[in-house]
Amino acid sequence: MTTPYAAWSSRLTFILAAIGAAVGLGNIWKFPYMAGTHGGGAFVAVYLGCVVLIAIPILIAELLLGRAGRGAPPTAMANVAGMVGARPAWALVGWLGAAAGFLIVTFYSVIGGWVLAYLQKAATGQLADMDATRAAQLFADLLAAPGELLAWHTVFMGATVLIVARGLEHGIEAAVKWLMPALFVMLLVMLGYSLSVGDAAAGLDFMFAIDAARIDGEVVLMAIGQAFFSIGVAMGLMMMYAAYLPAEVSIPRAAVGIATVDTLVAILAGLVIFPLVFANGLDPAEGPGLIFVTLPIAFASMPFGAAFAALFFVLLLFAALSSAIALIEPMVARVAERPGARRAGAAWLTGAAAWLIGIASVLSFNHWSDLHLFGDLPLLGGKAPFDLLDYATANLMMPLGGMLIALFAGWQVTERLARDQLPTLGLATRTLWRWSMRIVVPAALALVFVANLL
Numbered sequence: 001m002t003t004p005y006a007a008w009s010s011r012l013t014f015i016l017a018a019i020g021a022a023v024g025l026g027n028i029w030k031f032p033y034m035a036g037t038h039g040g041g042a043f044v045a046v047y048l049g050c051v052v053l054i055a056i057p058i059l060i061a062e063l064l065l066g067r068a069g070r071g072a073p074p075t076a077m078a079n080v081a082g083m084v085g086a087r088p089a090w091a092l093v094g095w096l097g098a099a100a101g102f103l104i105v106t107f108y109s110v111i112g113g114w115v116l117a118y119l120q121k122a123a124t125g126q127l128a129d130m131d132a133t134r135a136a137q138l139f140a141d142l143l144a145a146p147g148e149l150l151a152w153h154t155v156f157m158g159a160t161v162l163i164v165a166r167g168l169e170h171g172i173e174a175a176v177k178w179l180m181p182a183l184f185v186m187l188l189v190m191l192g193y194s195l196s197v198g199d200a201a202a203g204l205d206f207m208f209a210i211d212a213a214r215i216d217g218e219v220v221l222m223a224i225g226q227a228f229f230s231i232g233v234a235m236g237l238m239m240m241y242a243a244y245l246p247a248e249v250s251i252p253r254a255a256v257g258i259a260t261v262d263t264l265v266a267i268l269a270g271l272v273i274f275p276l277v278f279a280n281g282l283d284p285a286e287g288p289g290l291i292f293v294t295l296p297i298a299f300a301s302m303p304f305g306a307a308f309a310a311l312f313f314v315l316l317l318f319a320a321l322s323s324a325i326a327l328i329e330p331m332v333a334r335v336a337e338r339p340g341a342r343r344a345g346a347a348w349l350t351g352a353a354a355w356l357i358g359i360a361s362v363l364s365f366n367h368w369s370d371l372h373l374f375g376d377l378p379l380l381g382g383k384a385p386f387d388l389l390d391y392a393t394a395n396l397m398m399p400l401g402g403m404l405i406a407l408f409a410g411w412q413v414t415e416r417l418a419r420d421q422l423p424t425l426g427l428a429t430r431t432l433w434r435w436s437m438r439i440v441v442p443a444a445l446a447l448v449f450v451a452n453l454l
Contacts, residue, residue, distance in 0.1 A: 011249050013173050014241065015257060017326070020176045021237045022262040023183070024323025025111055026230040028316055029291050031266040032273045034226050036284035039214030040206040044267070046220055050227040051263055054444050057436045058233050058402055059255040061409035064421045066242025067251065072334035073098045073236040076243055077408075086412040093404045097236030098330040100397040104235060105327040106354045107361040107389050109160065112320040113152030117142055118292060119313035122299075127309050130300035135293045143365035150362050154355065160324040161351030164332055165344040168244060172325055179318050186315040187265065190272045190308065197302050198275025206284060207270050217451075224448050229394060231262050232323070234402035236330035243333075250424045265319075272312075276302070291316070328354060360385035379453060395452040403445040410437030 008014040035043045068083065069076025073094030081090040121127055121138070130138075142148065163171045194203075232238055242251075273291070276298040277284050286294045295312070299305035328350060335346035360368065364386035373388060374380040380388060422430055 007246050008244050009169065009173060011246070011254075013177065014245055014249065015254060016180045017172060017176045018238065018241050018254065018258045019261050020180050020183075020322030021241060021326030022230065022232040022258055022323075023180075023265045024232075024319045025108065025115075025316070026226070026232075026323070027262065027266040028269040028319050029111070029288075031226060031230060032270045033287055033290040034222060035207070035270055036274070036277075036290060037287055038219050038222050039211060040284070041208050041210040042212065042214035043219055043223060044207055044270075045210050046215060046223040047227055047266075048263065050220075050223045051231065051259055053436075054224060054441055055227040055231045055233060056255055056259045057433055058406055058409075058441055059231060059238060059259060060252055060422070060433060061405055061437055062233055062238040063242040063245065063251045063255060064409065064413070064418070065405070066239035067245045067247070068417060068421055069239075070243050072243070072337055073239045073330050074334055075337060076239055080408075080413070080417075084412050084414050084417060086408070090408055090412070093401060093408060094236065094239070096397060096401045096404070097234055097239060098334055099236075100393050100401060101235040101237050101327040101329075102331040102350070102354060103357070103389055103397075104393050105160070105324055106357040107386055108320070108324055108327060109157045109354065109358050110149065110153050110361045110386070112156035112160075112317070112324060113149055113154075114142065114292060115313055115316045115320055116152045116156055117148065118296075119310065119317060122296075122306065122310040122313050125306060127296045128300060128306055130296045132297060135296045136289075138296070139289060139292045146362055146366050149365070150359065153358050153362055156320070156324070157351055157355045157358065159321060160328060161347050163321075163325050164328055164351070165347035167343050172329070175325060176322060179322050183315060183318045183322070184265075186311055186318070187268055187272070190312055190315060191268055193304075193308050194272045194275045197279070198298075199278040200275045202278035203271060203275035206274050206278070207267070221448055221451050224444060225394060225399075228398055228402060230266055231259055232326065234398040234405065235327060237326040240330040240333055241326065251422055252425055361389065396449070399445045399449040399452065403442045403449065406437045406441040406445065410434055410439075410442070 008017065065080050066073070066076050069079040071079060074091050075094070077094035078088060078091035081088055118127075126138070163175045165171065166174070228234060273295065274284060277290075277294060280298045280301060282294045282297060284290075296309065299309035299312070302308070332347045332350045335341060335350055336343050364371075364384035369384055371384055372382050373385065374383070376382060380392070383391060418430055418434065422433075425433065
């Protein structure tokens with residue numbers, strides 16, 4: 001049985017796993033459409049600033065707490081609180097992160113099912129001769145078919161749990177060792193294809209030409225939220241992966257490396273998608289349907305489009321699977337910590353619960369599309385279950401969890417513990433990081449949290 005005290009076999013394996021946790025649908029599905037709907041280069045510029053000033057500092061904090069606490073997020077927070085003489089109630093912050101990751105994977109698996117469905121459609125030629133009307137209808141037909149959605153949701157969740165149930169060495173490590181290199185190779189192949197057959201100049205201009213007039217409060221808030229979601233902080237997964245981290249690994253270097261590669265993948269995903277969009281005169285502000293509605297039209301009109309459409313959805317599947325593994329791992333590890341619990345049983349029990357809740361998201365697009373659990377109440381009212389889960393995790397739980405992690409790391413973690421876990425940082429840099437945890441990051445996340453309440 002793999003316990004929370006197991007260790008990654010190497011620093012490279014941890015980096016691959018952590019990058020796999022961060023690189024997912026948030027990079028390849030969400031980042032391009034967020035950039036497309038919020039000003040292109042203006043959004044990208046603000047996003048990069050948010051990664052450096054907010055995401056990386058809090059990622060360092062999560063890795064520090066996970067390695068020092070050596071357990072699932074609730075256990076890790078309780079252990080560190082005991083070390084520094086803080087109140088045991090800080091363990092609730094770990095529960096908040098683990099719960100956020102668990103709830104996210106319930107609907108993330110449904111989106112992963114969309115990817116599987118489109119991969120099957122691409123491989124069987126159903127995306128050929130696609131126009132705007134057919135593409136929109138194909139996606140609408142998928143969402144309107146609860147049986148098909150449920151089947152793909154089941155396959156995706158089953159694959160995720162099968163990997164997690166095998167433990168750290170034989171499951172997660174074995175998966176990321178081939179998933180991540182394969183993902184990067186496919187991404188580069190897709191990039192070369194997109195730049196050669198698409199409108200590279202228009203894509204580059206859209207991604208990197210900054211119109212300062214497009215930067216407003218909404219863009220800043222969206223960029224902070226996207227940086228959080230993309231890099232994977234405040235979901236329990238980075239704290240969990242750090243629980244397996246050997247003491248000799250430099251946390252700041254690991255955090256910068258993870259954030260850099262994650263950001264690079266997001267940028268490359270945009271450079272894959274936007275040249276294809278502009279070459280076909282399509283709308284970059286399509287929104288969440290950018291990949292599932294707009295891209296099939298682009299692939300249908302290009303040389304070898306069918307083959308590259310299939311390759312693209314394989315790439316998207318690998319990214320989704322590597323993140324789903326990390327999202328469910330904190331809750332699996334917490335269940336496995338119980339006396340007499342077995343790793344495999346904990347994984348299948350947790351996965352079954354996530355799959356069951358995911359059915360509500362499946363039905364949100366058809367039979368339950370008009371089901372509003374909170375009626376017309378502010379914030380949560382007027383939302384189907386899928387939208388409710390998405391809003392509650394991304395707009396409430398993650399900003400609140402991140403803010404509390406920052407406050408704990410800034411005000412409760414002792415200088416001695418920070419020095420022991422961050423020995424590669426000099427006193428001045430460590431002090432700067434601590435004050436960012438005390439003031440800058442909590443203030444930014446409080447702004448996001450309050451804005452989401454208005």
